[in-house]
């Protein structure tokens with residue numbers, strides 16, 4: 350198409366810069382003419398780096414999109430929520446969140462933190478649910494995963510443990526780490542008919558069939574050498590973050606202590622998915638105080654890809670400062 354349009358201009362027209370492809374509907378005005386076709390392909394959805402002696406790979410399950418910011422952020426007037434988003438030059442209506450999964454090779458074990466939505470996505474046409482594709486792009490085989498460590502069992506974190514039909518274990522050699530509090534809470538029949546029902550279904554489909562290989566995590570416990578659990582309850586009753594340490598370096602896989610940068614800026618706000626908004630906010634502030642004062646980088650599940658950055662104290666809240674990525 351592009352080539353056919355190009356040949357319709359003579360050499361003098363092209364050199365004068367006056368030629369346009371407007372007639373072909375490709376480019377308006379006197380834009381430069383590309384000689385190569387546009388590719389439309391994206392980079393594979395993984396990012397790899399070293400953490401001390403460990404190898405870390407962030408993979409994406411794809412984005413979550415929410416059409417109305419006013420319906421998900423709580424405890425601030427609607428106008429304030431829109432202004433916070435506008436201040437970050439983001440759309441003030443639709444909100445996009447990433448799903449940044451961490452796969453950590455400790456040298457001894459291959460550990461995956463959270464799994465994304467996978468088959469639990471409410472609409473099959475969504476671009477999320479790509480965990481297996483992303484793992485493949487990153488060269489990681491599902492059967493090599495030794496441990497799946499869950500921050501909490503919400504639909505977007507625990508949806509990728511079992512196959513679409515719920516019959517096959519996607520990671521047949523992995524033990525699954527969760528908390529007793531979350532495991533019990535999310536099976537409660539009282540959740541039926543509430544917005545939390547989808548996460549109950551997630552637990553029934555993905556965790557209950559794995560009772561024989563569950564490990565119940567306790568606050569402060571070193572669950573695997575170099576990986577310590579830190580209770581950060583509130584978003585769910587058993588919500589847990591994980592501090593990873595190797596060779597003098599640390600990284601905190603925080604889970605959902607903040608779903609968006611505006612919750613860091615206004616940490617007393619809440620999100621509609623919190624089981625206990627007060628406790629979630631207190632945990633957010635406590636974790637951010639700790640990470641910012643100790644200058645420990647965080648990997649935040651829902652922040653812009655790949656979600657790795659430092660948390661810096663700023664006025665009444667915090668700022669997220671992404672760490673520079675190294676493509677080579």
Ligand SMILES: [Zn+2]
Nearest residue numbers: 503505506605
């Ligand atoms: Zn989440």
